[in-house]
Every structure is written in C-alpha cells, then in structure tokens.
Amino acid sequence: PSGTVKDTCCKFETAQGVNARLFPVLDELVKTTVFRYFKVNLQKQCPFWNENFLCFGEHCSVTEADEHEIPEKWRTEALSSINWEASKSKGLKLVKQCEFNEKDFCQLDDELTEVGNYVDLVKNPERFTGYSGESSERVWGAIYKENCFQTAGSHLNTGNINPLERNIDDVCTEKRVFYKLISGLHSSISMHICDQWFNQITGEWVHNLDCYVDRIAKFPSRLENLYFLWAIVVRSASKLAPYLANHPFCDGTQDERLVKVCSYNAMLAHVDQVAKIVSTCPSTFDESTMFAEASYLDLKDEFKLRFRNISLIMDCIGCEKCRLWGKLQITGLGTALKVLFSYGNDVNDYRLSRYELIAFMNVFHRLSESLMAVERFQ
Numbered sequence: 001p002s003g004t005v006k007d008t009c010c011k012f013e014t015a016q017g018v019n020a021r022l023f024p025v026l027d028e029l030v031k032t033t034v035f036r037y038f039k040v041n042l043q044k045q046c047p048f049w050n051e052n053f054l055c056f057g058e059h060c061s062v063t064e065a066d067e068h069e070i071p072e073k074w075r076t077e078a079l080s081s082i083n084w085e086a087s088k089s090k091g092l093k094l095v096k097q098c099e100f101n102e103k104d105f106c107q108l109d110d111e112l113t114e115v116g117n118y119v120d121l122v123k124n125p126e127r128f129t130g131y132s133g134e135s136s137e138r139v140w141g142a143i144y145k146e147n148c149f150q151t152a153g154s155h156l157n158t159g160n161i162n163p164l165e166r167n168i169d170d171v172c173t174e175k176r177v178f179y180k181l182i183s184g185l186h187s188s189i190s191m192h193i194c195d196q197w198f199n200q201i202t203g204e205w206v207h208n209l210d211c212y213v214d215r216i217a218k219f220p221s222r223l224e225n226l227y228f229l230w231a232i233v234v235r236s237a238s239k240l241a242p243y244l245a246n247h248p249f250c251d252g253t254q255d256e257r258l259v260k261v262c263s264y265n266a267m268l269a270h271v272d273q274v275a276k277i278v279s280t281c282p283s284t285f286d287e288s289t290m291f292a293e294a295s296y297l298d299l300k301d302e303f304k305l306r307f308r309n310i311s312l313i314m315d316c317i318g319c320e321k322c323r324l325w326g327k328l329q330i331t332g333l334g335t336a337l338k339v340l341f342s343y344g345n346d347v348n349d350y351r352l353s354r355y356e357l358i359a360f361m362n363v364f365h366r367l368s369e370s371l372m373a374v375e376r377f378q
Contacts, residue, residue, distance in 0.1 A: 005224060006169075007177060008231040010284040015227050018234070018281045019371045022274065026365040029270035031122055034249045034354075035361050037065055037074075041116035042323055046316035048142065051135065059129040059198060060319040065118040074118075103342035105304055106311035106334030108355065121328070121362060124321060126189070127196030127205070131319035140186070142313050147306045148182060149175045168221075174290055174299055178306065181337075184229025185329060187222045188370040190215040195373040212377045223374070229333075230367045231284035236336035237364060238283075241275035243347040249354065274361075287340045300341065307334060325366075331356065332363025 001012040029035055042062060045051075101108075149171070168176055194215060197208035216222050249267065291300040311330045317323040335356040343350055352360075 001220070001223060001227070005227045005231055007173065007180065008228055008285050010227070010231045010234075010282070012227060014282060015230060015284070016371065016375065018277065019230070019368055021277050022234075023365075023368045023372050025270055025273045025277070026361070026368050029267065029274065030362055030365045032267040032270065033071070034264075034267050035358050036120055036122045037070060037118045038121055038324075038328055038358055038362070039116050039118050039355065040324055040327055042320055042327075043115070044315040047312055048316060049138070051316050051318055059127075060131060060321055062119055062124050062320045062324050065120040065123075069120065070118050103338055103351075104334070105307045105337040105342075106331055107308065108331065108353070119324060124324060125196070126192045126321075126325040126366065128193045128198045129319050129321050130198075131317075131322050135318035136322075139313060139317055142316070143182060143310055147310050147313075148179050149302075149306070172299075174296065174303060177290065178303055180225045180228045181232065181333065182310070183222060184225035184227075184232075185333060187216055187226040188229065188367055189325075189329075190222075191226070191370040191373050192366065195369075195376070207373075207376060209377060212373075217377070226367070226370055226374075230371060232340070233333070233336050233360075233364050233367055234278055234281070235283070235285035235287065236339045236360075237274065238278040238281075239339050239343075239345065240347075240350075240360075241279045243350050243352070244271050244275050244357075247352075247357065249357070274364075285340075290341065304337075304341075307337065328359050329363045329366060332359035332361070335360040336363075 004011050005015065168179055191212070194208045194211035196205050197211055198204075199206050216226075249264075249271070291297065291303075311327075311334060314323060314326040314330055317326050335352065338352075338356075339350070
C-alpha cells in the first residue's frame, strides 16, 4: 500500500519505516519479566449468552505460569476487592457507567481480584488455534452488529464486502474511527493466524499466503484499517513517552533480587528506546479532531460505553487462548483510547496501572508484528 492512511496524518511508507525501527525493540521488551506475565481470569461466565468453553483443539489451551516465576511482591501485594456484577440481560445492552472508572474504556477487574492466574505470554503466543465456526461468528457478530453504531458492515466473512462497509466514509469521523479500530484489530488477529498457521499435515508452523489473501489482502480497507490502528497506538505511545520514562514498573527496585528477576535495567532501556522512537517520528493521528464540539459529548460517552461493552464480550470467546489475547488486546487498545481521550497532555494527571501498561505494550507489539507480516507476505 502507498499514500496516506485515511483519517490519520501518516503515510503507509512512513509507517513501515518507523515500524521497522520499533519492532525489534518491542520484540525484546515484551520478553522481559515485567511485560511477559499477565494476570487474567479466564473462568468468567459470558454475561450475554450461554457459551461452551470447552477447547477441542490442542492449540486452544493456555499454560499458566509457575508460581516461582512470578516475583513474590506481585503475588502478595494487597488487591482491592471489587464486586463486579455481570449483566443478566439476555440481550447486549450497554454496561452501566457506575461499573467503570469515569476515564476507563474497558473492564479492568482481572487485576483487582484474587481470582485469576498469571500467564506467560511468551509461552502462549497468539497464533492459529483452529477456533472458528458458530462460537467465533457469534462473538464477532456481537461486536460488529451490536456495538459498532450499526453503521459498518461485518468483517466476518472472506466473501463480498458488506454494502455498509463500503459506506463507512459517509458517517461522522467518530463513528468511522470506532469501526476502523475494531476492524483494524480484527485484521491484526487474522494476520497472526495466517502468519503462524499450523500445517496439520506436516506438523509445522508456516506462513499461509492463501489465508492472508482470503482474509485480508482481497479487502484493501481491512489492510488500511490495520495501519490506522497502528497509527492510533503510536500516537498514544508518543503522549505516554514522558510518563513511561518515570513509571515505577517494578515496585521495590531497591531489592537487588527483584531488580535481577525483573531484568529491570534492560527493560528500562527498551522502554526508553520505544519512547524516543515514538517521540521523534512524525505525528500519526490528531485526536483533537475528535469530539471537538460540545454537541458531541454524548457521542463520546456512547463511544466509551460501546467499547466497554466489547471488553465484556471477550469473556464469551470459546477458545481459551483466543480469550486470553482478546482480553489483553482490548485492554491495551482501551488504554490507548484512555490516554488519547480521557487525559490531556500533562502526564502528571495520568493514572495507569501496571496491568494497563502491560496490555498496552503487548498490543503495540502485536500491531507492530502485523505490519512486519504484511511485508513478509507482499
């Protein structure tokens, strides 16, 4: 692809150039102790419909981290006790405002509960699992049909483009951006499935070109939306850069053993590199064009509520590993939106948990690797 990515300040060529510098750094960063372990509750019930959580494919299951791998301070730190009440509605209604912090774009309770386990993301990579069929279609159908303002068509099939998908340019910027965020994430997930496809005949993990063509390359808007989402996250990272430089990622760093376990100095060096790259690259997105008029404040609230609802739908994914990466990436994207639209430019006002930053850096890495995969396939 070439030219400007629609609704951004970024050209495809610029994105590839910046990403070529970012990827190797992000790839090392997410392997450090601080960013590779993610606490998640994969046993929640779907709040919207009865879902069978049995994973029939051998690649669906998640391997939990051994307790000794996790720094003791993380395991024993006092956690707030919050009673989250799932919606008992049979339909997909928007969640209530009071169930979330005012600035949050997604559900963040997994970190704030004793229920849940740490997962080593490096040992549980996002790739082909064989998850498909009715369960997968119901999840994506709920996301697109119920939560995308009913303006954009489904990205579910590899067949003809839905007419509504073609007409996405006819709606206001805010609604168009929402759809592109979800479509871009869907493209990225599809990219990782195709890029790390399990050949059941040879038993090898391979790059599946036919998969890439059928799911993404045939549809230029899907590829463009992937770059759009990357541009959004890069812009969020550039705003976060000063905050990242001073964030105490590994609490208790005066403890030499904890410093060693956390690979603290190496991790900080990688964070610093990421911050420098995103701070010096050309601007990728202008968030000031969003919700600029007073009349759009209600739309901003709806934007936030719909994204929160999508974060709850992640508990309806039937494949355990897909649920893990779905929850993590929606949390990471929600963190990016929180930075862009809930805070101004004063990083002293930012309040982000380690959980949010882990998710943010990992979704950043996922998107960065997706752009690298585009080059491999093309």
